[in-house]
Structures are given as C-alpha cells and as structure tokens.
Amino acid sequence: METGKPGSREGSLPSNPALTSCSQPPEFLPKNQKLKTNNCLKMRVYVNDEPLELVPGMTVRHALIKAGLFQKIEAGLKAYDEWGNELGLAGALAPDMKIWVK
Amino acid sequence: MKKIISLLISISLAVLLAVAAPAAAAELRILYVNDFHGFAAPYQSVGSQEVLGGAAYLAGEVNKLRKEKPSLLLAAGDMIQGNSWANLSKGKSSIALMNLMHFDAMVVGNHEFDFGQRVLKKRIAQARFPVLGANVQDFKDGLKPFVIKKIQGLKVAIIGVVTPDTPQSTHPRNVAGLKFLPPAVAVEKYLPRLKKQADLIIVLSHCGFQADRKLAGQVPGIGVIVGGHSHTKLLKPAVVGQTIIVQAWEHAKALGVLDLRLADGKITNFSGHLEMIKPVPGREDKAVARLVQRYQARVNKVLGQKIGVAAVDLDGEHVRQRETNLGDFLADIFRKTAGADAAIFNGGGIRTSIPKGEITVKEVYAVLPFDNYLVAIKLTGKQIKEALEHGVSGIEEGAGRFPQVSGLSFTYSRKAPAGSRVKDIRIGGAPLDPKKEYAVATNDFMAAGGDGYQAFGEALKSSRDFANIGGALKGEKLVYNDAGRWLRTLVIDYIREQKEIAPKVDGRIQEKD
Numbered sequence: 001m002e003t004g005k006p007g008s009r010e011g012s013l014p015s016n017p018a019l020t021s022c023s024q025p026p027e028f029l030p031k032n033q034k035l036k037t038n039n040c041l042k043m044r045v046y047v048n049d050e051p052l053e054l055v056p057g058m059t060v061r062h063a064l065i066k067a068g069l070f071q072k073i074e075a076g077l078k079a080y081d082e083w084g085n086e087l088g089l090a091g092a093l094a095p096d097m098k099i100w101v102k
Numbered sequence: 103m104k105k106i107i108s109l110l111i112s113i114s115l116a117v118l119l120a121v122a123a124p125a126a127a128a129e130l131r132i133l134y135v136n137d138f139h140g141f142a143a144p145y146q147s148v149g150s151q152e153v154l155g156g157a158a159y160l161a162g163e164v165n166k167l168r169k170e171k172p173s174l175l176l177a178a179g180d181m182i183q184g185n186s187w188a189n190l191s192k193g194k195s196s197i198a199l200m201n202l203m204h205f206d207a208m209v210v211g212n213h214e215f216d217f218g219q220r221v222l223k224k225r226i227a228q229a230r231f232p233v234l235g236a237n238v239q240d241f242k243d244g245l246k247p248f249v250i251k252k253i254q255g256l257k258v259a260i261i262g263v264v265t266p267d268t269p270q271s272t273h274p275r276n277v278a279g280l281k282f283l284p285p286a287v288a289v290e291k292y293l294p295r296l297k298k299q300a301d302l303i304i305v306l307s308h309c310g311f312q313a314d315r316k317l318a319g320q321v322p323g324i325g326v327i328v329g330g331h332s333h334t335k336l337l338k339p340a341v342v343g344q345t346i347i348v349q350a351w352e353h354a355k356a357l358g359v360l361d362l363r364l365a366d367g368k369i370t371n372f373s374g375h376l377e378m379i380k381p382v383p384g385r386e387d388k389a390v391a392r393l394v395q396r397y398q399a400r401v402n403k404v405l406g407q408k409i410g411v412a413a414v415d416l417d418g419e420h421v422r423q424r425e426t427n428l429g430d431f432l433a434d435i436f437r438k439t440a441g442a443d444a445a446i447f448n449g450g451g452i453r454t455s456i457p458k459g460e461i462t463v464k465e466v467y468a469v470l471p472f473d474n475y476l477v478a479i480k481l482t483g484k485q486i487k488e489a490l491e492h493g494v495s496g497i498e499e500g501a502g503r504f505p506q507v508s509g510l511s512f513t514y515s516r517k518a519p520a521g522s523r524v525k526d527i528r529i530g531g532a533p534l535d536p537k538k539e540y541a542v543a544t545n546d547f548m549a550a551g552g553d554g555y556q557a558f559g560e561a562l563k564s565s566r567d568f569a570n571i572g573g574a575l576k577g578e579k580l581v582y583n584d585a586g587r588w589l590r591t592l593v594i595d596y597i598r599e600q601k602e603i604a605p606k607v608d609g610r611i612q613e614k615d
Contacts, residue, residue, distance in 0.1 A: 042562050042580070053563050055477060055549055057271030057585040060333070062550035066559065073149045081311065081334060088137070088333025088352035089148060090184075092212075092265070094312040 045097045060099060061089040069101045077101050127365045128256045130302070131171040133164055134350055134358040136178035136330025137211070140188020140196055141353035142394045144381040152380075154355040157394050159379050161203050161387035163357050167377070171361065172253045175204065178330030178349070179211025179264060179308030182225055183586065186467075187397060190404045192217045195397035197228045202393055207249050209234045209262030211308040211330060215276045216586030234262020234306055237288035239281040248292055250300055256364065259300035261292050263317075264308045265331055273584040285309050286320045293323050301367045304328060311336065311349055318345035325369055326360065339374040350376055405464040410597040413604035416456040418469055421449030422500045424611065428452060428469070429506030431605035433543075435596050436589065437508040440478035440543035440582040444509035444529055446489055447545060448553045450502015461603075463594055470590040474545040478582035479558045483536040486510070487527060489557040495520035503553035508543075510534075511610040525614070541581045545589060 043054045047067035054062055060079050064070045073079065079087045082098040144156035164175060177200065182193025193214075200208065210233060214222055219241065226233045226244035236247035248261040263285035269277045289305055296303055302325045307314050310332035318327060324345045329336075333352040339360060340347040346369070350358035360374035417426035429449060437445035451472060456465050481489065493505035494514045512527040527534035542558075549558045561579045597603060 053559065055479075055546070055562065055580055055583055056267060057583055058546065058550060062546060065547065066551040068551075076149045076151075078149070081332070083311075083340070085311070085337070086335040086351075088335070090137070090139070090352060091333030092267075092271075092310050092331045094310050094332065097312060 043093050043095060045093050045095075045099060047099045048101055049098075054093065058093060059089065060087045060091045060093065063093060063099055064089070064101065067101075072101055127363065127370075128254070128301070129171055130253060130256060130258070130362045130364065131167065131173040132176060132304070132326065132328065132348075132358075132360040132362065133167055133173055134176045134178060134328045134348060134360070135160065135354060135356075136308070136328075136350055136358075137180045137333050137352040138177070138196065138354050139180055139184025139213070139352070140182065140193075141185050141355075142187045142195070142199065142397070144379075145353075147355075154381075155353050155379050156381045156386070157199055157354055158386035158388075158391035159381050160354045160357055161390035162385045163377055163379060164203060165387055167357075167359060172256070174206045174251060174253065174258065174260075174304075176260070176304070176306055176328050177205055177208035178306055178328050179209045180213045180330060181208060181211070183213040183216045184473075186401055186405075187394075189588075189591075190401050191397060192221050193225050194228065195393075195400075197225050198397070199390065199393055201228070201230045202390055203387075205231045206251055207232050207234060207260050207262070207306060209306040209308050209330075210238065210245065210264050212265055212268040212271050213586060214264075215268060215272050218276050219278075219280075234260065235264055236261050236292060237263045237266065237283040237285050239283060241280055247288070248296060250296070256302070257300040258302045258304060259292075259296040260304045260306050261289055261296070262306045262308075263288055265310065265313065270583070272586040276586065285313065286317055289317065289321050289324065293321065297323060301364060302326070302362070302369070307331075310334075311340075311347070314347050314349075315340070315342050318342035318347060326362070328358070328360075335376065337376055339372065346372055346374075348374055355379055405462065405467065407463050408460045409463055409466070409594055410461050410600060411602045412456055412458050412461050413602055414606075415458045416469075416603075416605065418452045418455040421452045421506060422502055422504045423449075423497065424504075424613070425506065425607055425609075427605040427607050428455065430508065430608060430610065431603065432470075432589075432593060433506045433508035434605075435592055436476055436543045436545075439592050440476055440541070442478040442509065442541040442543040442582065444486070444540055445507060445543040446486075446493070446510075446548070447506045448493075448502050448548055448555070449504040449506050450553060451545060451547065452506070461597055466590050466594050466597070470588070470593065472547070474547050474589050475585050475587060476543060476582060476589060476592065477546050477549040477558075477580070478541050478543040479549060479561050480539045480579045480581060481542045481557055481561050483527075483529075483534040483538050483540065485557040485561055486529070486534060486540060486542060487524060487536065489542075489555055490514075490524045490527065491521050492555055492557070494523050501553070503555065505611070507610050511612075513612045513614045515614050517615065543582065546585070 052066045080100045142157040182196040188196045232249040235245035266282040305327045307329045311334040314327045314329040327347045329349040334349045335351040336349045356376040363371040416428040433445040510529045514523040548555045
C-alpha cells in the first residue's frame with residue numbers, strides 16, 4: 001500500500017480562481033478587518049421553487065422547517081434533489097440547491 | 103533438464119499472465135458507505151414505516167458481497183460524530199467498528215473535526231486504514247492525500263477530499279490553523295502522477311452530490327467518485343462525462359455496491375445499486391454485534407453518570423406558559439457560551455423537569471432530546487421585539503414557541519391582541535433600542551424559522567459581509583455557529599464544572615394585566 005505524505009503541503013498549489021467556489025472561505029483577515037464578498041456566509045436554497053436563506057452548516061431538515069414543510073415529511077412525504085434522488089434530512093445543503101417535497 | 107526449463111518457462115509465463123491479466127481485464131467491486139454518524143442500531147426515520155440500518159447487519163452484508171468478488175470497502179466521511187453511540191466515546195466506537203469491518207480507506211468529513219484536532223489525530227492513529235484529506239492543509243500527523251491499493255494486481259488510487267465549507271460548520275477552534283482547498287485543486291494536483299501509477303482513480307469525496315457532479319465536470323480522468331455529505335440516496339450510479347458518481351444515503355441504512363470491469367486502465371462496464379440494510383435476524387455479523395453492544399453498554403454507563411447536584415427542582419413543565427428556573431438556567435448557558443447579549447429559546451425545546459438531587463447525563467438528555475446546536479445572530483431591537491411578540495402570541499394554547507430568555511427582560515399582557523402584548527423590554531439592564539443591533543443566541547431550529555420565528559431569518563437576509571472577529575471567520579450577522587456540539591453537551595459540561603446548581607426564577611418575563 002502506497003500513500004501520500006501525511007500533512008504535507010508539497011509546495012504551493014496552483015492558483016486557479018475559476019475553481020474557487022462561492023463556498024470557499026477567504027483567507028483570514030487581520031483582526032476586525034472586513035471583506036466585502038458575495039453572500040457566502042449564508043446559504044440560498046430553493047424548496048419547491050421557493051428561495052430560502054439559511055445559515056451555512058444547516059441541513060435539508062432546516063430548509064424544510066424554514067419552508068414550513070417539515071410536517072409533511074413527518075406525514076410521510078420525502079425530500080428529493082433536482083435529479084430525483086431522495087435526500088436524508090441531515091444532508092448538507094449546497095448553494096442554489098433545489099429541493100422538492102413530494 | 104529440458105523439462106525443468108520448460109516448467110520454469112511455463113511458471114514464468116503463468117506468473118506474467120497473472121500479473122498482466124488484470125491490466126487486460128479485471129473485475130472490482132466497490133462497497134461504500136457515507137454519513138454513518140454513529141448510527142450503530144437499526145432505527146425508523148421520521149415519516150418512514152420501515153426500520154433500517156444497524157452496523158451488525160451492514161457488516162453481514164459486506165461479508166457476503168466481499169466473498170463474491172475482489173472488493174474495496176470505502177467510507178466517504180462523517181463516520182465518528184452524531185449519535186450518542188459515537189459521541190460519548192468521541193468517535194472511538196466508530197473507528198473500532200471500521201477496524202473490525204476491515205475498511206480499506208475513509209475520507210474525513212466535516213464532522214470528523216467536531217471533537218477537535220487532537221481527538222481526530224487519536225482517531226486517525228486508532229484506525230487501521232488510511233484516513234484521507236488531500237485538500238486539508240497543515241493538519242500535521244495523520245491525514246494522507248491519497249492511497250494506492252493493490253487488489254489482485256490491479257492498482258487503485260484513492261484520493262480523499264472534504265468540503266471546503268468545513269470551517270463554517272464547526273467551531274472555529276476545531277479547524278484553527280487549517281486551510282481547506284477547493285477539492286478540484288487538490289485532485290488536479292495528484293491526478294497526473296497517480297494516473298501513471300494506477301489502473302483506476304477513485305475520489306473519495308465528502309463534498310456532496312452537487313459538488314461531486316461539478317468536480318466530475320471540471321476534472322477529467324476521475325474513474326469513480328464515491329461521495330457523501332448530502333446524504334443522497336443514489337439508487338443507481340450517476341455519470342458525468344466519463345466519471346461514475348455514487349453515494350449511499352446515510353446512517354448505514356444502505357450499502358453501496360458498484361461493480362466495475364476494467365481493461366487497459368479503462369472502465370469497460372459497470373453496474374451499481376444500493377443494498378438496503380434490513381435488520382433481519384441471522385444476517386448480522388456476530389463479532390460486530392458484540393462490539394456494538396459493548397459500546398452501547400458504555401453509553402448506558404455514561405448516561406447513568408452523576409454530573410452534579412440540583413439544590414432545587416428544575417421546572418421543565420411550565421416552559422410553554424411562563425419563565426421557569428430551568429428555562430433561565432439553560433438560556434444563561436447558551437447566552438454565555440455564544441458570548442451574546444441575549445438568548446431567546448423556544449420553551450417547547452425543553453421536554454421535561456429535573457427533580458432536586460443528583461443529576462445524571464440521562465436526565466439532561468431527556469430535557470434536551472433534540473439534536474440542536476447553538477447559533478447567535480445579530481438582531482435589531484425591533485427584530486427582538488418582533489421575536490418576543492411572536493413568542494407570547496400563542497400562550498393561550500401553550501404553544502412551544504413561548505420564549506425562555508437570558509440577558510433580557512420584558513412584560514406582556516395576554517389580554518392585549520397578539521402582536522401587541524410585549525412591553526418594557528430591557529437588555530443588559532437598559533431599555534431596548536429598536537435601531538441598535540444585539541447578538542442573540544438561539545438554537546438552529548429557531549434560526550431556521552422553527553416554531554414560526556422569522557426574526558433570525560430576516561436578520562440573516564440582510565447579512566452581507568465577512569468579518570474576522572477574534573480570529574474566527576464570521577458573518578456580519580452570524581456571530582456564533584457550532585453545528586458540531588449539541589446543546590445538551592454544553593449543559594452537561596456546565597453542570598460538571600459547577601457541581602451544584604440552584605437556579606431561581608428571577609423575573610425576566612412578567613405577565614401584567
């Protein structure tokens with residue numbers, strides 16, 4: 001079994017801004033200095049086409065609560081992603097994710 | 103002599119063919135799980151009629167499927183945190199389980215960081231399989247960017263990547279000094295050299311299905327992405343470009359099975375499905391069942407532990423109608439932990455009382471049974487008033503939204519119409535300024551709009567900026583967010599520290615005629 005070097009940086013990685021997603025946090029700034037960015041510290045998702053804004057780290061469950069649809073899940077409906085795959089309620093959200101309850 | 107030479111040539115040829123054969127055509131079965139979160143026992147999900155899961159039954163299925171083909175068993179992260187079975191040993195039980203099941207590799211998930219880096223290093227040292235994290239920089243001692251496994255002559259490179267959102271979903275101290283690179287950058291770094299060494303490249307990803315699709319589109323050359331994080335029940339493999347993407351739902355309720363046929367370093371055929379894990383007696387792995395029981399006995403022992411003494415009865419009974427000493431006590435802990443000006447919690451989140459006397463861990467679990475965590479958001483004075491008005495608007499029917507508070511006081515009259523009941527709000531002893539912003543601690547349920555609270559969501563909508571406050575990255579409005587520690591854990595730690603508690607009702611919420 002061969003493995004890469006643990007914990008190594010192995011030099012600087014290639015800089016490719018195109019690959020930096022919205023969700024990638026910026027480098028820490030000097031204390032109390034603010035950085036204007038797009039809204040990366042909140043998460044926008046859509047539940048049944050309704051846009052919702054949530055705290056990062058929140059899950060499908062939170063999106064359904066926010067949309068007022070959690071009781072429908074308790075009653076037996078399920079949450080699906082835009083490709084029709086069922087989602088676990090503790091599943092992580094992604095920016096602009098579309099969730100359907102049916 | 104001729105016979106010996108002929109025999110030697112035959113043996114050499116046979117050996118050569120055996121080595122070369124997998125490169126020409128080989129079979130590989132990838133078994134995979136993700137987002138186990140310590141759910142070792144079978145359970146029934148919200149809204150479901152079916153009991154699924156159970157580590158012993160999962161292991162039984164793995165054993166059966168492994169016998170049929172050369173196999174790899176992979177875990178796509180979030181294995182050690184979540185359920186009490188894992189949490190109360192800080193993930194030790196999960197790694198012991200994975201060792202016993204002979205996992206071949208796992209990638210760290212964001213929740214692997216929830217117990218801090220020191221504990222994670224212990225878990226990595228405990229693991230008898232490589233723990234991967236190619237896009238985690240500066241995590242000394244343990245995380246490997248990739249592993250190359252050899253299975254019957256086939257070389258399989260496995261690169262591990264975790265969501266770069268990890269710093270936003272755990273306490274900042276858990277990821278202090280670490281940098282999480284975009285997964286594509288890390289994969290692109292290792293891919294060219296691994297392609298030369300391996301017949302197949304697998305990315306073990308804890309980034310979510312949406313991100314995995316994006317990664318497959320951005321970086322050609324990945325054979326398979328075994329994913330996690332979004333808890334996606336991917337019944338059949340998805341294909342983006344030339345990359346196969348799989349994910350096996352959550353909590354060991356399903357085992358992913360992907361069968362590959364490879365020839366000359368290319369996947370020529372594949373089929374995959376999820377094997378639902380049903381707790382059918384007789385199908386369990388006995389050794390794993392014993393291990394699950396052993397750690398469950400430890401959980402029970404911890405739940406029975408005495409953590410302190412309540413000098414008075416703690417009232418969790420009337421938390422939907424009025425301020426209680428238990429409501430005050432909990433709200434105080436949450437406000438102090440978040441370093442907030444005030445705390446507002448739904449009384450309905452407090453499920454029972456604790457009688458005077460010794461307090462056990464189990465009693466705190468009964469008071470706070472939900473997996474809620476602490477969030478603090480900056481609200482204007484006006485928004486705080488709106489939140490409190492909402493909180494007392496359903497008092498007649500004993501609605502769970504009745505607030506328990508800390509750092510603030512107010513009066514209300516139930517005779518006034520809902521929406522105009524609250525008066526005399528004071529924060530930190532001073533009258534509430536409708537325009538001023540205050541940091542308000544709450545739970546994730548209310549922050550998401552649970553029990554009809556809109557104020558936190560409204561505040562978040564207006565948040566635009568990043569800020570570095572005390573070395574931690576925070577939003578302009580979001581001032582505390584620790585998804586990795588349940589509220590009950592904060593309370594248990596606090597009681598342990600105080601040893602004896604005697605909270606009183608100190609008149610924060612007063613009903614006026």
